[in-house]
Amino acid sequence: MEMEECELHNSLGLFRVAVRFTLVLVLVAFLVGTGVKAGLEQQARNELLDYPDYLELYENATRLGMEPGDYYLKYIAPKKHPELVTPTVVVGFDALISSLAPPKDEMWRKIEHRHFAISRREAFLRTFIFLLVSEIVLVLLSVVVAFWALRSQRVAGILSIFSRVISGISVWWLGVVFILLVIYSALPDDILISPGPGAGILTVLKAMILPVLTVVLMSFWRLAVEFYMLLRREILSPYVSYKRAVGLPENRILLSVFKAISVPALSVWFSHLIEVEGMVIVVDYLFRLGGLGQMIASSFSGAMAETFYFIPSLFAFPLLVFIVLNLIISVSIEFIKPKLDPRVG
Structure with a gap:
């Protein structure tokens, strides 16, 4: 009877670990995704300054009662940056997984190496x-x-x-x-x-x-x-x-x-x-x-808005490491507990 109770308690412990891990992962993914999308929005607003058809964009935005920047973010920028219209949690989760390796984009790879040269x-x-x-x-x-x-x-x-x-x-x-x-x-x-x-x-x-x-x-x-x-x-x-x-x-x-x-x-x-x-x-x-x-x-660089950089890969990788490390330790503890419990054996 005590063995069955311990096995049930162990199963509940593993379930709690799974729920806690899922919640933490979702919260961290939302946090990272918010940062990524904010950075892309700023990048898109900077691109607007060099947009070749700005006059046409301005007319369309005025016709809809929108600011040119908001119009660009809603209708034009997503074609180049699809993450802007992707759910925030999905963007964050992709950033967490992608952070396991250096960025594929050469510009971001150089920026990352300039700010943190250690592998x-x-x-x-x-x-x-x-x-x-x-x-x-x-x-x-x-x-x-x-x-x-x-x-x-x-x-x-x-x-x-x-x-x-x-x-x-x-x-x-x-x-x-x-x-x-x-x-x-x-x-x-x-x-x-x-x-x-x-x-x-x-x-x-x-x-x-x-x-x-x-x-x-x-x-x-x-x-x-x-x-x-x-x-x-x-x-x-x-x-x-x-x-x-x-x-x-x-x-x-x-x-x-x-x-x-x-x-x-x-x-x-x-x-x-x-x-x-x-x-x-x-x-x-x-x-x-x-x-x-x-x-x-x-992962955070620059004191002013004009020079501020957020490097998602440098921010996401440490968070992912600690999430996985704590998950491994939590699961290990749940498997060790029945062996240490004086009611067992």
């Missing part, structure tokens, strides 16, 4: 390494601090206070502090050097020291508090007191506690991971690591 594969690997190293360090640190807090109420109090304080500070603030400390101290400035295209792994890892430290110091507090609360609640359970009373080794008791909290701990970790991904994007741009964060920032 997609290299940018993805840099961000993946950055995220992986940060997660390993902060999870281990969170577990250690959570156990420390269990043994000391003073540490638990300090952890709770710092968690509330740090949650109100932006991650870029600590990054700027580190940058200023390096600039105005005896530390070598080369740890702030942005690794360019084709940089070696050691150069990239060296450049990630301060970024990883920034993410870990700004994010592990809340995760440590969550782990501490799970451990504390489980250790105070009657079955733990019973096992201690019958003289079971402490290691076996802790192992059973770990197994009992493993499922909720996975959910807590994944929720925290999504927050860390946002921090990684910001810190990547702040330290110019040449990853997906800098790629997103490079």
